[in-house]
Amino acid sequence: MKDILRRHQVLKLEIVDVINKQIKMEAHSSSAYLAMAGWCDLQGYDNCADFFFKQSEEERKHQLKFFHYLTDMEAQAIAPAIGDCQHDFENLRDVFETALDIEISVTDAIHDIVGECRKHTDIATEEFMKWFVQEQIEEEYIARRALELFDVLGEDKIALGMIEEKILSVSYDGAN
Protein backbone atom coordinates (compact mmCIF):
# COMPACT_ATOMS: atom_id res chain seq x y z
CA MET A 1 0.00 0.00 0.00
CA LYS A 2 1.41 3.33 -1.07
CA ASP A 3 2.34 5.83 1.65
CA ILE A 4 -0.12 8.48 0.44
CA LEU A 5 0.03 10.23 3.79
CA ARG A 6 3.73 10.98 3.35
CA ARG A 7 3.47 11.65 -0.38
CA HIS A 8 0.79 14.32 0.07
CA GLN A 9 1.12 15.48 3.63
CA VAL A 10 4.48 17.05 4.25
CA LEU A 11 3.50 18.73 7.50
CA LYS A 12 2.05 17.21 10.63
CA LEU A 13 -1.44 18.45 11.44
CA GLU A 14 -0.21 20.04 14.66
CA ILE A 15 2.25 22.13 12.63
CA VAL A 16 -0.48 23.10 10.15
CA ASP A 17 -2.62 24.22 13.09
CA VAL A 18 0.04 26.43 14.66
CA ILE A 19 0.89 28.02 11.32
CA ASN A 20 -2.77 28.71 10.60
CA LYS A 21 -2.99 30.29 14.04
CA GLN A 22 0.01 32.42 13.13
CA ILE A 23 -1.60 33.46 9.83
CA LYS A 24 -4.49 34.79 11.88
CA MET A 25 -2.17 36.57 14.28
CA GLU A 26 -0.24 38.25 11.46
CA ALA A 27 -3.52 39.31 9.85
CA HIS A 28 -4.70 40.76 13.14
CA SER A 29 -1.39 42.58 13.62
CA SER A 30 -1.65 44.00 10.11
CA SER A 31 -5.13 45.24 10.88
CA ALA A 32 -4.06 46.67 14.24
CA TYR A 33 -1.21 48.61 12.59
CA LEU A 34 -3.63 49.90 10.00
CA ALA A 35 -5.85 51.22 12.79
CA MET A 36 -2.80 52.90 14.35
CA ALA A 37 -1.88 54.44 10.99
CA GLY A 38 -5.42 55.77 10.72
CA TRP A 39 -5.30 57.28 14.21
CA CYS A 40 -1.92 58.94 13.53
CA ASP A 41 -3.15 60.29 10.22
CA LEU A 42 -6.23 61.81 11.85
CA GLN A 43 -4.11 63.43 14.56
CA GLY A 44 -1.80 64.96 11.96
CA TYR A 45 1.21 62.71 12.60
CA ASP A 46 1.83 61.98 8.94
CA ASN A 47 5.21 60.29 9.30
CA CYS A 48 4.02 58.12 12.16
CA ALA A 49 1.05 57.18 9.98
CA ASP A 50 3.46 56.18 7.19
CA PHE A 51 5.49 54.19 9.71
CA PHE A 52 2.42 52.19 10.71
CA PHE A 53 1.17 51.81 7.13
CA LYS A 54 4.55 50.23 6.39
CA GLN A 55 4.29 48.01 9.47
CA SER A 56 0.83 46.94 8.37
CA GLU A 57 2.21 45.95 4.96
CA GLU A 58 5.04 44.01 6.62
CA GLU A 59 2.62 41.98 8.70
CA ARG A 60 0.52 41.28 5.64
CA LYS A 61 3.66 39.99 3.86
CA HIS A 62 4.40 37.73 6.83
CA GLN A 63 0.85 36.44 6.70
CA LEU A 64 1.22 35.59 3.01
CA LYS A 65 4.60 33.98 3.56
CA PHE A 66 3.02 31.58 6.05
CA PHE A 67 -0.01 31.11 3.81
CA HIS A 68 2.10 30.17 0.79
CA TYR A 69 4.22 27.84 2.87
CA LEU A 70 1.13 25.83 3.82
CA THR A 71 -0.24 25.68 0.29
CA ASP A 72 3.21 24.75 -1.06
CA MET A 73 3.26 21.88 1.42
CA GLU A 74 -0.19 20.71 0.25
CA ALA A 75 -1.76 21.73 3.53
CA GLN A 76 -4.94 23.72 3.97
CA ALA A 77 -4.19 27.36 4.65
CA ILE A 78 -7.09 29.17 6.26
CA ALA A 79 -7.84 32.77 5.32
CA PRO A 80 -8.64 34.18 8.74
CA ALA A 81 -11.60 36.16 9.97
CA ILE A 82 -10.20 39.10 11.87
CA GLY A 83 -11.87 40.46 14.95
CA ASP A 84 -12.12 44.08 15.93
CA CYS A 85 -8.93 45.90 16.90
CA GLN A 86 -8.08 48.98 18.93
CA HIS A 87 -8.88 52.23 17.13
CA ASP A 88 -8.67 54.73 19.98
CA PHE A 89 -5.50 55.71 21.77
CA GLU A 90 -4.77 58.10 24.61
CA ASN A 91 -1.81 59.70 22.87
CA LEU A 92 1.02 58.98 20.45
CA ARG A 93 3.10 57.20 23.06
CA ASP A 94 0.17 54.87 23.76
CA VAL A 95 0.18 53.91 20.07
CA PHE A 96 3.85 52.93 20.17
CA GLU A 97 3.40 51.12 23.49
CA THR A 98 0.66 49.04 21.86
CA ALA A 99 2.92 48.39 18.85
CA LEU A 100 5.65 47.00 21.09
CA ASP A 101 3.12 44.78 22.85
CA ILE A 102 2.03 43.41 19.46
CA GLU A 103 5.61 42.65 18.44
CA ILE A 104 6.34 40.88 21.72
CA SER A 105 3.22 38.73 21.29
CA VAL A 106 4.26 37.87 17.72
CA THR A 107 7.81 36.98 18.85
CA ASP A 108 6.42 34.69 21.55
CA ALA A 109 4.15 33.01 19.02
CA ILE A 110 7.04 32.54 16.55
CA HIS A 111 9.16 30.96 19.27
CA ASP A 112 6.28 28.68 20.20
CA ILE A 113 6.11 27.48 16.59
CA VAL A 114 9.83 26.72 16.63
CA GLY A 115 9.24 24.79 19.87
CA GLU A 116 6.43 22.85 18.21
CA CYS A 117 8.71 22.07 15.22
CA ARG A 118 11.32 20.66 17.58
CA LYS A 119 8.69 18.60 19.38
CA HIS A 120 7.65 17.01 16.07
CA THR A 121 11.17 16.92 14.57
CA ASP A 122 9.97 19.08 11.68
CA ILE A 123 13.38 20.25 10.53
CA ALA A 124 12.13 21.84 7.30
CA THR A 125 9.61 24.09 9.05
CA GLU A 126 12.13 24.97 11.74
CA GLU A 127 14.47 26.07 8.96
CA PHE A 128 11.63 28.07 7.37
CA MET A 129 10.96 29.72 10.74
CA LYS A 130 14.52 31.02 11.08
CA TRP A 131 13.69 33.96 8.83
CA PHE A 132 10.82 34.94 11.13
CA VAL A 133 12.97 34.64 14.25
CA GLN A 134 15.45 37.09 12.72
CA GLU A 135 12.64 39.31 11.49
CA GLN A 136 11.21 39.55 14.98
CA ILE A 137 14.56 40.64 16.38
CA GLU A 138 14.38 43.52 13.91
CA GLU A 139 10.70 44.30 14.52
CA GLU A 140 11.07 44.36 18.29
CA TYR A 141 14.21 46.49 18.04
CA ILE A 142 12.43 49.07 15.90
CA ALA A 143 9.39 49.14 18.19
CA ARG A 144 11.65 49.64 21.23
CA ARG A 145 13.78 52.31 19.58
CA ALA A 146 10.64 54.19 18.50
CA LEU A 147 9.36 54.12 22.06
CA GLU A 148 12.71 55.27 23.40
CA LEU A 149 12.35 58.45 21.38
CA PHE A 150 9.64 59.48 23.84
CA ASP A 151 11.98 58.84 26.79
CA VAL A 152 14.78 60.82 25.18
CA LEU A 153 12.83 63.70 23.67
CA GLY A 154 9.79 63.95 25.95
CA GLU A 155 6.16 64.31 25.03
CA ASP A 156 5.55 68.03 24.63
CA LYS A 157 4.58 69.48 21.27
CA ILE A 158 8.17 70.17 20.21
CA ALA A 159 9.25 66.67 21.21
CA LEU A 160 6.35 65.12 19.32
CA GLY A 161 7.36 67.15 16.28
CA MET A 162 10.89 65.82 16.56
CA ILE A 163 9.60 62.26 16.93
CA GLU A 164 7.59 62.84 13.75
CA GLU A 165 10.81 63.83 11.99
CA LYS A 166 12.84 60.93 13.31
CA ILE A 167 10.38 58.06 13.17
CA LEU A 168 10.93 57.08 9.54
CA SER A 169 14.67 56.79 10.05
CA VAL A 170 14.39 54.25 12.86
CA SER A 171 15.88 51.08 11.48
CA TYR A 172 17.84 48.00 12.42
CA ASP A 173 21.13 47.34 10.69
CA GLY A 174 21.75 43.88 12.11
CA ALA A 175 23.68 42.75 15.15
CA ASN A 176 26.96 44.43 14.22
Next chain:
Amino acid sequence: MSSKLISSAIVFETLATSVSQCDRSEKFFLHFLEKPMELKLCELIGLKRKIENIDLTALVSSQGPDIEILYLSHQHPILVLSIYEILELREVLSGTFTMLELNSLIHKSIHRKFS
Protein backbone atom coordinates in the same frame (compact mmCIF):
# COMPACT_ATOMS: atom_id res chain seq x y z
CA MET B 1 -18.27 -0.46 -9.33
CA SER B 2 -15.64 1.62 -11.12
CA SER B 3 -12.17 0.32 -12.00
CA LYS B 4 -10.74 2.74 -9.45
CA LEU B 5 -12.62 0.96 -6.71
CA ILE B 6 -11.45 -2.47 -7.83
CA SER B 7 -7.82 -1.46 -7.48
CA SER B 8 -8.30 0.10 -4.06
CA ALA B 9 -7.31 -1.42 -0.73
CA ILE B 10 -9.24 -1.10 2.50
CA VAL B 11 -7.50 1.16 4.99
CA PHE B 12 -10.01 0.87 7.82
CA GLU B 13 -13.56 -0.33 8.20
CA THR B 14 -16.33 -0.58 10.72
CA LEU B 15 -19.50 -2.62 10.33
CA ALA B 16 -21.22 -0.02 8.16
CA THR B 17 -18.47 2.24 6.84
CA SER B 18 -15.04 1.89 5.29
CA VAL B 19 -12.24 3.92 3.78
CA SER B 20 -10.11 2.49 1.00
CA GLN B 21 -7.22 3.98 -0.93
CA CYS B 22 -6.33 3.75 -4.59
CA ASP B 23 -2.57 3.68 -5.17
CA ARG B 24 -2.92 4.64 -8.80
CA SER B 25 -4.95 7.83 -8.36
CA GLU B 26 -3.62 8.40 -4.81
CA LYS B 27 -7.15 9.10 -3.65
CA PHE B 28 -9.37 7.72 -0.94
CA PHE B 29 -12.88 6.32 -1.14
CA LEU B 30 -15.24 6.77 1.74
CA HIS B 31 -17.93 4.08 1.50
CA PHE B 32 -20.50 5.66 3.70
CA LEU B 33 -23.75 6.50 2.05
CA GLU B 34 -25.15 4.96 -1.13
CA LYS B 35 -22.40 6.33 -3.37
CA PRO B 36 -18.70 6.20 -2.40
CA MET B 37 -17.08 9.60 -2.03
CA GLU B 38 -13.74 10.09 -3.80
CA LEU B 39 -11.46 12.29 -1.72
CA LYS B 40 -7.93 13.61 -1.97
CA LEU B 41 -5.86 13.41 1.19
CA CYS B 42 -6.36 17.08 2.02
CA GLU B 43 -10.13 16.60 1.60
CA LEU B 44 -10.08 13.57 3.87
CA ILE B 45 -8.19 15.60 6.47
CA GLY B 46 -10.68 18.44 6.03
CA LEU B 47 -13.61 16.06 6.51
CA LYS B 48 -12.04 14.61 9.67
CA ARG B 49 -11.56 18.10 11.03
CA LYS B 50 -15.16 19.09 10.32
CA ILE B 51 -16.52 15.91 11.87
CA GLU B 52 -14.36 16.34 14.96
CA ASN B 53 -15.42 19.96 15.35
CA ILE B 54 -19.14 19.18 15.49
CA ASP B 55 -20.40 20.01 18.98
CA LEU B 56 -22.53 16.97 19.76
CA THR B 57 -23.73 18.34 23.10
CA ALA B 58 -25.04 21.47 21.41
CA LEU B 59 -26.61 19.36 18.69
CA VAL B 60 -28.45 17.18 21.20
CA SER B 61 -29.63 20.07 23.33
CA SER B 62 -30.73 22.24 20.40
CA GLN B 63 -34.44 22.82 19.71
CA GLY B 64 -34.05 21.92 16.04
CA PRO B 65 -33.58 18.51 14.43
CA ASP B 66 -30.53 16.51 15.57
CA ILE B 67 -28.73 16.77 12.26
CA GLU B 68 -25.58 18.48 11.04
CA ILE B 69 -25.17 19.67 7.47
CA LEU B 70 -21.64 19.54 6.07
CA TYR B 71 -20.43 21.09 2.85
CA LEU B 72 -17.12 19.77 1.53
CA SER B 73 -16.72 21.14 -1.97
CA HIS B 74 -18.73 21.50 -5.15
CA GLN B 75 -17.51 18.08 -6.27
CA HIS B 76 -19.12 16.31 -3.35
CA PRO B 77 -22.68 15.96 -2.18
CA ILE B 78 -23.77 17.91 0.86
CA LEU B 79 -23.71 15.60 3.86
CA VAL B 80 -26.72 15.60 6.13
CA LEU B 81 -25.64 13.65 9.16
CA SER B 82 -27.51 12.25 12.13
CA ILE B 83 -25.75 11.93 15.48
CA TYR B 84 -25.27 8.21 14.86
CA GLU B 85 -23.69 8.93 11.47
CA ILE B 86 -21.38 11.56 12.98
CA LEU B 87 -20.18 9.04 15.57
CA GLU B 88 -19.77 6.45 12.82
CA LEU B 89 -17.66 8.83 10.73
CA ARG B 90 -15.57 9.86 13.73
CA GLU B 91 -14.72 6.24 14.38
CA VAL B 92 -13.90 5.36 10.80
CA LEU B 93 -11.83 8.49 10.16
CA SER B 94 -9.93 8.17 13.40
CA GLY B 95 -9.13 4.54 12.59
CA THR B 96 -8.19 5.47 9.03
CA PHE B 97 -5.62 8.04 10.11
CA THR B 98 -4.17 5.70 12.70
CA MET B 99 -3.68 3.10 9.95
CA LEU B 100 -2.26 5.68 7.54
CA GLU B 101 0.25 6.81 10.14
CA LEU B 102 1.16 3.21 10.85
CA ASN B 103 1.64 2.58 7.13
CA SER B 104 3.80 5.68 6.94
CA LEU B 105 5.96 4.47 9.83
CA ILE B 106 6.38 1.10 8.13
CA HIS B 107 7.42 2.78 4.89
CA LYS B 108 9.88 4.97 6.74
CA SER B 109 11.46 2.21 8.79
CA ILE B 110 11.48 -0.56 6.18
CA HIS B 111 10.95 0.51 2.59
CA ARG B 112 12.66 3.88 2.47
CA LYS B 113 15.55 2.72 4.64
CA PHE B 114 16.50 -0.09 2.28
CA SER B 115 15.77 1.56 -1.04
